[in-house]
Amino acid sequence: NAGVTQTPKFQVLKTGQSMTLQCAQDMNHEYMSWYRQDPGMGLRLIHYSVGAGITDQGEVPNGYNVSRSTTEDFPLRLLSAAPSQTSVYFCASSYIGANTGELFFGEGSRLTVL
Amino acid sequence: AQSVTQLGSHVSVSEGALVLLRCNYSSSVPPYLFWYVQYPNQGLQLLLKYTTGATLVKGINGFEAEFKKSETSFHLTKPSAHMSDAAEYFCAVSDNDYKLSFGAGTTVTVRA
Numbered sequence: 001n002a003g004v005t006q007t008p009k010f011q012v013l014k015t016g017q018s019m020t021l022q023c024a025q026d027m028n029h030e031y032m033s034w035y036r037q038d039p040g041m042g043l044r045l046i047h048y049s050v051g052a053g054i055t056d057q058g059e060v061p062n063g064y065n066v067s068r069s070t071t072e073d074f075p076l077r078l079l080s081a082a083p084s085q086t087s088v089y090f091c092a093s094s095y096i097g098a099n100t101g102e103l104f105f106g107e108g109s110r111l112t113v114l
Numbered sequence: 115a116q117s118v119t120q121l122g123s124h125v126s127v128s129e130g131a132l133v134l135l136r137c138n139y140s141s142s143v144p145p146y147l148f149w150y151v152q153y154p155n156q157g158l159q160l161l162l163k164y165t166t167g168a169t170l171v172k173g174i175n176g177f178e179a180e181f182k183k184s185e186t187s188f189h190l191t192k193p194s195a196h197m198s199d200a201a202e203y204f205c206a207v208s209d210n211d212y213k214l215s216f217g218a219g220t221t222v223t224v225r226a
Contacts, residue, residue, distance in 0.1 A: 004157075031212040040123065042204060043158075043216040050212075059215075090157055094212040103150075103214060105157030 002026050006091050006106035013081045013113045021076040021109050023091030029104070030096040032074040036060065036087040037108075043090065049074055050096060081113045116141045116207040118217035126223045133177075133192040135220050137205030140186065147188040148206040148214060149179055158204060164188065175199070200224045 007022045025032065033048035035058075045058030049068040063085060065077040074093075078085060088110050092103040121136040139145055146165050150158040162173025169181040175198075179190045188205060202221045206214040 033213070035216075040218055042118075042120075042218040045213070045215070048213060092157075096210075096212050102160045102163070103158070103212070105159070107157050108155075 004091055004093055004104050004106040006089075006109050008109060009107065010110050011112070013078075013111065015081060015083060015113060017081050019078050019081065021078075021089055021091075021111075023074045023076065023106060024072050025074075025091075025093040025104070026072065027093065027095075027104065028071060029093035030071070031094045032068065033058070033092050033103075034064070034066065034074070034076045035090045035092065036085075037090060038087050046076065046089075078111075081111075083113045085111065086113045087111060116145065116209060116215045118205050118207050118215060120205050120217035120220050122220055123218065124221045124223070126225060127195045128225045129197060130194050133190075133195045133199060133222065135190040135203050135205075135222070137179075137188045137190065137217060138186055139188060139205070139207040141207055141209060143209045146208040146210065147179075147181060148208070149173065149177070149188075149190050150204045150206060150216075152202045152204065152219075154201075161190070161203070195222075195224050197224050197226065 004025045034046040035043040044060045047066040049055045091106045119138045148163045149161040152158045162171045164171045164181045172178045177192045205217040208214045
């Protein structure tokens with residue numbers, strides 16, 4: 001019973017490098033999203049998707065790119081890493097319209113940009 | 115647009131004492147309201163939610179919250195704190211049941 005799986009759990013990058021954070025869910029959820037968590041700021045929405053081929057920007061999208069080619073996968077790409085992107089990243093998924101209101105979270109990916 | 119304000123970034127309580135975490139929201143439409151809990155080095159998990167109907171909502175681990183429209187509040191309470199309640203708690207609001215906006219979080223420590 002995997003749920004939401006994020007990889008890698010830890011990553012260190014140098015400024016200017018690019019990388020992809022992977023997210024996969026096995027619950028057939030329509031909705032998938034990426035948040036970043038920073039001390040004192042809670043979770044802020046980066047990008048989200050309501051289905052394969054559909055993505056939209058959240059509150060803090062700059063410097064990040066997403067795509068949704070399948071229902072299961074929702075990778076987050078950092079195009080040119082900056083120290084301000086040092087954070088813990090969470091992927092979360094949910095059904096839409098089922099009125100469950102429950103986001104299922106991965107365990108997080110801790111990113112450090114030097 | 116929706117937003118959430120959590121009053122108090124840290125709360126310290128004695129074991130057995132009341133836990134009260136405050137949350138106020140703003141929303142242009144009837145809101146969906148949530149409380150999530152995060153234990154160290156883990157993702158968030160749902161404690162309870164309000165969508166429609168009864169304004170007093172009961173969740174897991176003995177927590178409950180009351181939706182007060184006139185006060186735009188959704189405060190979280192637990193009558194008697196346990197050591198296992200030490201965690202970070204997040205209030206969240208949405209105008210649907212999936213795209214959530216989170217507050218800054220409140221860290222709860224429990225003293226023996």
